[in-house]
Amino acid sequence: MMRTADIDTPALLVDLEVMERNLRRVADYTRKHGLRLRPHTKTHKSPRIGRRQLDLGAAGLTVAKVGEAEVMLAAMPEAGPADLLVAYPVIGHAKLERLMAVARRAHVTVSLDSLAAARQLSEAAQAAGVKVGALAETDVGMGRVGVSPGAELLGLARGIERLAGLSFEGIAFYPGHIKANGEAGREALTALGGVIQRILADFRREGIEARIVSGGSTPSLYHSHELEGLNEIRPGTYVYNDWNTVASGACTEDECAAALLVTVISTARPGQIIVDGGSKTFSSDRFAGSAESTFGHVVEAPGAVFHKMNEEHGYVDVTKCDRKFEIGERLTIIPNHICVAVNLHERVYGIRGGELEEVWEVAGRGKLQ
Amino acid sequence: MMRTADIDTPALLVDLEVMERNLRRVADYTRKHGLRLRPHTKTHKSPRIGRRQLDLGAAGLTVAKVGEAEVMLAAMPEAGPADLLVAYPVIGHAKLERLMAVARRAHVTVSLDSLAAARQLSEAAQAAGVKVGALAETDVGMGRVGVSPGAELLGLARGIERLAGLSFEGIAFYPGHIKANGEAGREALTALGGVIQRILADFRREGIEARIVSGGSTPSLYHSHELEGLNEIRPGTYVYNDWNTVASGACTEDECAAALLVTVISTARPGQIIVDGGSKTFSSDRFAGSAESTFGHVVEAPGAVFHKMNEEHGYVDVTKCDRKFEIGERLTIIPNHICVAVNLHERVYGIRGGELEEVWEVAGRGKLQ
Numbered sequence: 011m012m013r014t015a016d017i018d019t020p021a022l023l024v025d026l027e028v029m030e031r032n033l034r035r036v037a038d039y040t041r042k043h044g045l046r047l048r049p050h051t052k053t054h055k056s057p058r059i060g061r062r063q064l065d066l067g068a069a070g071l072t073v074a075k076v077g078e079a080e081v082m083l084a085a086m087p088e089a090g091p092a093d094l095l096v097a098y099p100v101i102g103h104a105k106l107e108r109l110m111a112v113a114r115r116a117h118v119t120v121s122l123d124s125l126a127a128a129r130q131l132s133e134a135a136q137a138a139g140v141k142v143g144a145l146a147e148t149d150v151g152m153g154r155v156g157v158s159p160g161a162e163l164l165g166l167a168r169g170i171e172r173l174a175g176l177s178f179e180g181i182a183f184y185p186g187h188i189k190a191n192g193e194a195g196r197e198a199l200t201a202l203g204g205v206i207q208r209i210l211a212d213f214r215r216e217g218i219e220a221r222i223v224s225g226g227s228t229p230s231l232y233h234s235h236e237l238e239g240l241n242e243i244r245p246g247t248y249v250y251n252d253w254n255t256v257a258s259g260a261c262t263e264d265e266c267a268a269a270l271l272v273t274v275i276s277t278a279r280p281g282q283i284i285v286d287g288g289s290k291t292f293s294s295d296r297f298a299g300s301a302e303s304t305f306g307h308v309v310e311a312p313g314a315v316f317h318k319m320n321e322e323h324g325y326v327d328v329t330k331c332d333r334k335f336e337i338g339e340r341l342t343i344i345p346n347h348i349c350v351a352v353n354l355h356e357r358v359y360g361i362r363g364g365e366l367e368e369v370w371e372v373a374g375r376g377k378l379q
Numbered sequence: 380m381m382r383t384a385d386i387d388t389p390a391l392l393v394d395l396e397v398m399e400r401n402l403r404r405v406a407d408y409t410r411k412h413g414l415r416l417r418p419h420t421k422t423h424k425s426p427r428i429g430r431r432q433l434d435l436g437a438a439g440l441t442v443a444k445v446g447e448a449e450v451m452l453a454a455m456p457e458a459g460p461a462d463l464l465v466a467y468p469v470i471g472h473a474k475l476e477r478l479m480a481v482a483r484r485a486h487v488t489v490s491l492d493s494l495a496a497a498r499q500l501s502e503a504a505q506a507a508g509v510k511v512g513a514l515a516e517t518d519v520g521m522g523r524v525g526v527s528p529g530a531e532l533l534g535l536a537r538g539i540e541r542l543a544g545l546s547f548e549g550i551a552f553y554p555g556h557i558k559a560n561g562e563a564g565r566e567a568l569t570a571l572g573g574v575i576q577r578i579l580a581d582f583r584r585e586g587i588e589a590r591i592v593s594g595g596s597t598p599s600l601y602h603s604h605e606l607e608g609l610n611e612i613r614p615g616t617y618v619y620n621d622w623n624t625v626a627s628g629a630c631t632e633d634e635c636a637a638a639l640l641v642t643v644i645s646t647a648r649p650g651q652i653i654v655d656g657g658s659k660t661f662s663s664d665r666f667a668g669s670a671e672s673t674f675g676h677v678v679e680a681p682g683a684v685f686h687k688m689n690e691e692h693g694y695v696d697v698t699k700c701d702r703k704f705e706i707g708e709r710l711t712i713i714p715n716h717i718c719v720a721v722n723l724h725e726r727v728y729g730i731r732g733g734e735l736e737e738v739w740e741v742a743g744r745g746k747l748q
Contacts (some may be wrong), residue, residue: 018473018748052690074691093430098691099644101707104387123647126706147647153693155645155653162647186689241529274522275468278516278531284524289719291747294663320555321421321719322443322467323523336496338470350658350690352720356745368470376725376745378660379387 014359014366019273019340020287022355026362028267029059029249036231036248037066043235048072048095048224050246051082053349055374057101058360059249060085074098077377078103079112082372092116095207097182097244099127099155105129105379110138119143121182121224122327123155125169128176135175144170145182145224150205151198152187159209167218180222181209185246187240188230189298191259199230203237210239227280229258252348253307254298269309269342270351271359272324274335281329285341288319293341293350306343316343383728383735388642388709389656391724391741395731397636398428398618405600406435406616412604414595417441417593419615420451424719424743425727426590428618429454439486441613443467447483447745448481453742461485464514464593466551466613468496468524473747475499488512489591490551490593492524494538497545499715504544513539514551514593519574520567521556536587536737549591550578555600558667560628569600579608584612588736598627621717622676623667638678638711639720643704650698654710658689661712662719675712680704685712 017023040047049063050072060071060082069091073079079094088093092115098108100121112118113135120142122128128144135142146166149156155164163181170178187200206223213220226234226243228251234243250268251261270291276284297304305324308314311331317324324343328335345351352358353375360368386392389468394592412631418432419441422458429440429451435579439462455461461484466575468491469478481487482504491497497513504511515535518525526532532550557567575592595603595612597620597722603612618631621638639660645653666673666685674693677683680700687694693712714720721727722744 016473018471020747099706101642101644102709103385104385124706127644130707153648153651154689154694155647157647273470275470275496276492278524278526279518279522282522287747288660289664290722292746293658294665294719295658296663312624320523321722325523331561337468337493338499350663353659353690354745355747376659376723378389378656378724 012366014361014364017271017366019271020291021359022268022269022352023146023359024250024268024344025360026360028265031266032251032265033062033066037068039232040243041067043358045234045240046222046242048093048242048244049249049362050097050244051078051374052251053246053352055352055372056370057082057085057266057373058370069093070095072097075377075379076108076112077102077379078374079118080108081267081374081377083115089110094118095168097124097246097369099129100131106134110134110140113138113140113142117143119145119179121145121147122158123147123166125166126214128166128170128173129255132173132175140175142176143179143182144176145222146170146178147330148181148209150183150185150202152184153300153329154184154186156183159205160212163209163220164212164216167220171218180220180224182224183224185230185352186227188227189258195230199233199236204293206239225328228255229260231260235324247348251347253344253346257298263344265308266344268352269344270306272341272343274337274339276336277337278353281327282334283326283328285324285326286322287343288321288323290321290325291351292319292345293347293354294319295347295350297346309342309344311341330369381735383516383730383733386640386728388640389660390640390728391637391721391726392640392711392728392730393619394638395729395736396688401436401617401620401634402431405436405511405581405614408601408607409612410436414603414609415591415611416694417611417613418618419460419466419613420447420743421619422615422721424741426451426454426740426742427739438462439637441462441615443468444746444748445469445477445481446745446748448487449477450743451483451744452481453573455485463487465489467639468492469500472498475503475704479503479509482507482509482511486512488501488514488548490514490516492516492526492535497535497542499541501542501544504531508545511545512548513545514549514591515539517545517550517552519552519554519555519571519594520656521553522554523555525552528574529581532585533581533585536582536589540587549589551593553596554594554599555596555598556689558627558688560598564599568602569607575606575608593736598629600629616717619696619717622713623713626667628663635713637721638713641710641712643706643708643710643741646706650696652695652704654693654695655691656712659690660723661688661693662712662722663688664716664717664719666715678711678713680710689730691731
């Protein structure tokens with residue numbers, strides 16, 4: 011058995027107990043409130059964890075790309091329904107053909123925001139002889155994908171209902187603009203609740219059944235039950251959490267399951283250490299919690315400021331630390347954004363009680379298409 | 380043969396003619412000025428291109444990580460000297476053992492900035508029975524790795540000279556702080572020239588031979604011959620170039636060989652298109668040329684502003700474009716920082732005259748260790 015001390019750096023470590031607690035907490039919360047859980051697997055990209063999410067009661071798994079759907083088939087139970095939501099419009103012949111191969115092995119639903127995308131999906135489903143679910147994506151304030159609530163959304167839903175090969179299953183949105191708890195978060199949630207109510211009133215009035223009302227992201231996770239009409243959530247980050255999630259108030263440092271193990275490789279400059287992880291290890295996603303541009307939290311030295319990076323170099327200002335750092339010393343750093351960091355790693359080192367218990371591949375890493 | 384139209388998106392395209400021109404231009408420049416060229420392969424991470432750099436006269440290849448050195452062995456000529464510079468301190472038993480396996484097949488040089496790193500390398504070289512080159516890394520203004528010029532650098536060089544298994548080959552520095560041409564760049568280059576002169580005077584006075592004086596990055600590339608005493612450069616980005624290099628004045632848009640092919644997947648929001656490449660495709664490295672946070676240059680629509688991204692979504696503001704964009708339309712985008720983008724892709728699509736000519740693997744992708 012490899013020991014933790016033998017893991018070469020930089021490496022992605024996951025504390026298995028913390029991860030299990032995170033998985034159980036959300037499973038318990040959704041069960042208690044009668045919410046369907048289709049966790050987004052973009053964070054972990056590993057069938058091993060997807061399977062655990064299903065075992066704990068998830069109704070299905072969410073992916074962004076067809077390549078991730080292909081990988082997540084391995085997470086599906088041998089017996090019982092297999093369910094995959096592709097929360098991304100699938101455009102173009104090559105991807106649709108691959109998606110239909112997945113749809114022969116699992117119930118596939120796609121969320122999309124245009125009739126152009128719906129027509130392509132309908133044609134592919136008919137050609138393949140499968141039925142594919144569709145969710146009409148609406149924009150509730152994120153300003154990314156999704157048609158506006160109201161006439162546009164109703165038009166999209168009606169359009170989907172008319173297309174052969176598709177079953178209209180409901181609506182999807184991503185409240186990624188709700189980043190913080192506290193007063194600002196509460197106001198944003200109240201506004202979101204109003205939007206959902208107006209959408210559902212529209213649908214009732216027009217006689218369109220939106221069986222699934224799917225939203226949910228990690229920062230606003232535990233407020234999901236306060237949103238009347240919402241019946242499914244798709245959080246991803248909660249499995250590992252990260253420093254941005256801590257900043258949002260949605261978790262504590264103790265609930266961060268994943269961290270990057272790095273080694274100090276230079277102490278040549280006074281007041282600074284260089285670690286062997288930069289943007290190729292952490293990603294260059296910045297800290298959302300303030301205007302400061304920092305790249306992670308150094309667990310062993312909370313006063314250290316990870317303020318700059320190049321591809322292979324992390325610059326850590328240690329002027330506020332009352333200790334010395336030696337070349338070869340190892341540090342654990344919680345990244346700002348764990349999803350993009352996971353995508354940079356081939357494998358995860360699962361740690362329990364400080365010792366290495368298992369290693370798994372990030373099988374869904376780098377699935378761009 | 381696959382046609383360009385059949386390449387699924389997002390995908391990394393390289394224009395083979397532009398790349399060849401870039402490679403030749405630097406090869407010609409270094410030959411003309413009697414500079415050794417050891418190009419940094421971190422940009423392309425592909426033995427196929429490393430081999431071409433050697434064929435065009437490069438003295439060796441530079442890598443950052445041992446894993447990249449292992450990959451670049453495949454670029455070395457069957458006959459003739461194989462030369463690899465690891466421009467990064469190699470710390471720890473696991474990496475050193477792998478490096479010694481490389482050192483049995485090629486002449487390996489490591490640039491390092493501490494006696495702690497030099498001693499580890501010396502012990503590994505002695506145990507393996509190989510001779511490894513060492514460059515003393517000095518900081519000429521970047522503030523990253525490297526000891527200060529003067530007493531510290533002399534002490535490091537003398538320390539390396541005394542260690543068995545190592546041959547002291549000279550000094551290395553990375554002038555990554557010189558980003559722009561024009562007046563600011565000229566002042567920085569003049570200052571750098573002064574630093575090099577003082578270092579070389581120190582070495583002459585102390586009777587230490589610095590056979591190699593290795594610097595050079597892409598933005599200041601064509602000024603290398605103006606720096607007296609500099610005899611080796613290690614540019615990386617020049618093979619592909621990117622939008623930051625254009626901003627630095629070191630290349631033009633026509634000299635950008637690489638771009639990301641993406642598809643428009645949403646037009647739901649007026650004045651905005653969403654493309655199927657975000658930080659998982661481009662990296663979230665920002666544009667160095669201004670305070671604006673943009674993520675690349677849309678070739679087909681120069682007025683479009685690629686202003687925001689999530690992992691799978693690129694947000695492009697098209698309010699200044701006097702044309703419509705359709706779902707399914709493909710666009711080519713030159714990224715800000717090509718090195719980190721290449722690291723996110725499994726393969727490169729080599730295009731000549733608009734048609735796909737070859738596909739190669741990014742064999743050195745994701746080599747974190």
